[in-house]
Amino acid sequence: MERSEISDIAHQRHPIAAPVAPEQLRELVGWLSPSDGARAVDLGCGEGEWLQELLLTNPGITGVGIDQMVPTSAARRADERKLSDRVRWIETDAATWNDGVFDVVLCVGASHAFGRLEDMLGAVRRHLRPGGQALIGDSIWEGVPSASALAALEVSADAYPDLAGLVRAIHEHGFEPSYGHVSTLAEWDDYQFSWTGSLVDWAVREAWTTEDRDQAFAAARENRDAWLSGARRELGFATFVLHDAAVGVRD
Template identity: 40%
Template structure:
């Protein structure tokens, strides 16, 4: 799985190009995982340096290895911890994709991210949205707390936080299918090779339950937005 969100290679390239066009010197990726988009942005913006922050040491190790493979090690640091503690100051570009829960709601996240973006800088904010109203059963299946809004509501939150929306996009069904298939792939490949394994029943149950939640639950209901937001100078 290349990205830990429903994101195609084409959309990723377009986002990286749009952000690189602002000629950033500093980039901060909050909840970076293995930092694939961060690395693509640094490759497209050769004057920039980046910091990726996450709490998962395994994904950070993958990011460091990928940076080494692309000869970007001197321009990026992958740090374990919280962004508020590790950020050295406002960055020209801030990435926060699928990590709003670290701040509370998406509205909370946008307010918290505002001071981390340099005046005149950009925030790439990726977050879940409702494509259509969810059932009470779906909300419960996804954790029981509905802090998600529709796309229009998310834009309202961004404006209330002080940002201006410069580009608005949402993941396609094809991007979701690629993401969900990738999420399930390790389990399914293992099951194909290890059908008689003592743990196969448990792995099969986990994979089938997730697929069922997707196909019979949140497919075409839960969406994912990609917003390029500008902080006024």
């Protein structure tokens, strides 16, 4: 099984694809205020749930979702919500894609597509029109990471900033955060157990071959073990609504 296929299955019951509850997603998106006719882009859109919530909240705007592979479930949900005529899905590398500037830029849980947090923030800056808004989300350390957390996640201590470090990076790229949210342990547990549970259910109920079943089981166990043996209570996630602070004040 391809990694993208495993991810698609794992997010079937949690299309937000981040440790954020549905009501908190709506709260975050509600802080964005695009005008009618505005255009939005979601860099690394995954299941497309963030972009679709923005379109549902703002019926006068259109959007583009960018990802290496956009699951068919994203287009299906857009069709069910009668959003198909207002959204385009483009399968390409979000790090190299370039098609002008947008009024709203979303990038939640996709910094890995750009390499580093700084690269992701740079891409958001490039795609945002002067005076626009952005919504970004990324992993943070809740404190000084332990050796068990680093081993479980197979990363170094500088892989993620703490919350203050994330805000500093945001400022360094010319943004001012307004509303923010740090995911709770309950949100994390719901996300992680939904991720592994969806894979286990698929393996038991839908896998056509023993090889696919075993790969799904293995991916679920690997993720669950990393979470329970070190990452839980240490790996965090923060989401911020950003304003372009690099523009002048109104007359």
